[in-house]
Amino acid sequence: xxxxxxxxxxxxxxxxxxxxxxxxxxxxxxxxxxxxxxxxxxxxxxxxxxxxxxxxxxxxxxxxxxxxxxxxxxxxxxxxxxxxxxxxxxxxxxxxxxxxxxxxxxxxxxx
Amino acid sequence: xxxxxxxxxxxxxxxxxxxxxxxxxxxxxxxxxxxxxxxxxxxxxxxxxxxxxxxxxxxxxxxxxxxxxxxxxxxxxxxxxxxxxxxxxxxxxxxxxxxxxxxxxxxxxxxxxxx
Numbered sequence: 001x002x003x004x005x006x007x008x009x010x011x012x013x014x015x016x017x018x019x020x021x022x023x024x025x026x027x028x029x030x031x032x033x034x035x036x037x038x039x040x041x042x043x044x045x046x047x048x049x050x051x052x053x054x055x056x057x058x059x060x061x062x063x064x065x066x067x068x069x070x071x072x073x074x075x076x077x078x079x080x081x082x083x084x085x086x087x088x089x090x091x092x093x094x095x096x097x098x099x100x101x102x103x104x105x106x107x108x109x110x111x
Numbered sequence: 112x113x114x115x116x117x118x119x120x121x122x123x124x125x126x127x128x129x130x131x132x133x134x135x136x137x138x139x140x141x142x143x144x145x146x147x148x149x150x151x152x153x154x155x156x157x158x159x160x161x162x163x164x165x166x167x168x169x170x171x172x173x174x175x176x177x178x179x180x181x182x183x184x185x186x187x188x189x190x191x192x193x194x195x196x197x198x199x200x201x202x203x204x205x206x207x208x209x210x211x212x213x214x215x216x217x218x219x220x221x222x223x224x225x226x
Contacts, residue, residue: 032213043115043204043217044155051213090154094213097143101154 002027006102021076023091032094117218134205140185141207149202
């Protein structure tokens with residue numbers, strides 16, 4: 001069965017600094033990978049997805065992620081964090097149209 | 112586009128009573144809807160998958176008689192927590208998928224507290 005690990009429970013970053021969130025997956029075939037962001041009072045919003053092709057994926061809000069098959073990773077990055085990026089971030093792997101989510105990483109942005 | 116709503120956003124009920132949560136796709140028709148449960152500071156756990164007009168498919172360990180799911184139309188799915196107990200208190204989230212596409216669009220969630 002597929003699974004996702006997000007090693008970092010909580011990350012604090014200064015506004016304007018870069019951000020990287022780690023995600024490792026376990027899946028036998030080529031995975032469908034997703035990053036979602038959850039803000040209080042709002043539903044999970046899709047930041048980006050990887051199905052195939054170019055391993056560097058661009059998403060919304062200035063985020064990007066890189067798929068590395070050799071490392072079973074799909075890390076999320078943003079060059080310069082804004083205070084509005086404070087939220088919970090979830091990595092997910094898809095199989096048969098169902099998603100398995102990681103435990104999430106809470107991002108705190110300090111001024 | 113692709114907006115999913117949930118109602119209510121927050122509900123308190125007494126132990127032993129039932130509560131219904133609605134999930135609606137507002138601007139699209141959802142062939143499949145999913146129900147998740149999220150505990151504080153934890154991930155989303157898939158409870159069941161429902162297709163319009165069909166019985167829901169429950170994940171292992173989820174009591175189908177306790178969590179009744181109805182997907183009567185392409186824009187509405189309901190989750191009824193029957194004979195609720197304090198351990199059913201949680202954050203329930205629904206999502207919807209447009210046929211042919213993999214992405215799921217999530218509702219804002221419903222906070223259930225059973226006293």
